[in-house]
Amino acid sequence: MFLITEKKNYTTGVMKGIKAAIPIAIGYFPIAIAFGVISVQSGISLIQAASMSLMVFAGASQFMAAGMIGSGAGAGEIILATFILNLRHFIMSMTVMHRFRNLSKKSTAALAFGVTDETFAVLSMKEENSNLQEEKLFAASLILTSYASWVIGTIIGGIFVDVIPQSISASMSVGLYAMFIGLLVPAVRESWKTGIIAVSGMALCWIFSRFMDTGWAIILATILAALIGVGKNEQCE
Secondary structure (H helix, E strand, O other), X not given: OHHHHHHHHHHHHHHHHHHHHHHHHHHHHXXXXXXXXXXXXXXXXXXXXXXXXXXXXXXXXXXXXXXXXXXXXXXXXXXXXXXXXXXXXXXXXXXXXXXXXXXXXXXXXXXXXXXXXXXXXXXXXXXXXXXXXXXXXXXXXXXXXXXXXXXXXHHHHHXXXXXXXXXXXXXXXXXXXXXXHHHHHHHHHHOHHHHHHHHHHHHHXXXXXXXXXXXXXXXXXXXXXXXXXXXXXXXXX
């Protein structure tokens, strides 16, 4: 009986993770296709584009790198720009590692690799479960499903680069905004504080981006919006 219950918990965690990842996968897929098209058109081979999606798994920095490669930028410039743009992942990964602090270092490192803006949003909005194994399987399924859609989309875009017009591939990026809205709306319905934090973060990011790089603007806006959220919680208590 114990084994049946344990197996059921495993299946539940996996299915919940896949279900939660479906909106992300739907949003990632056209954007990944666009990345594959733009990369090959920029002179990057299909294998290199696919390898970038496999090893980096960060849409904004991958698009930026493809553009910089196409413009003839050096490796040092690309690495530094990518590092700055992705600094926010340190904050998100630390939050995820704190939540899964009872897991092994290998497991938390694997989860940290799969943290993106979208997977982090889903993980942070989900209520914690006392069943650590189910939580682990939920996170792993969420990340793997999202990851697979990104990699597969990149490969398809690179293969059919001559079929998909650049104008269409560029317009596919609108799916990213639709995906964020789809993830945010249910959370705002449950808690108005989430809406305040989201709007504050967007406004601060827009203000900071007027006079600093996008990467730093996102980091500072994230930190300040989080502090606003902490302040709201203290007021409510």
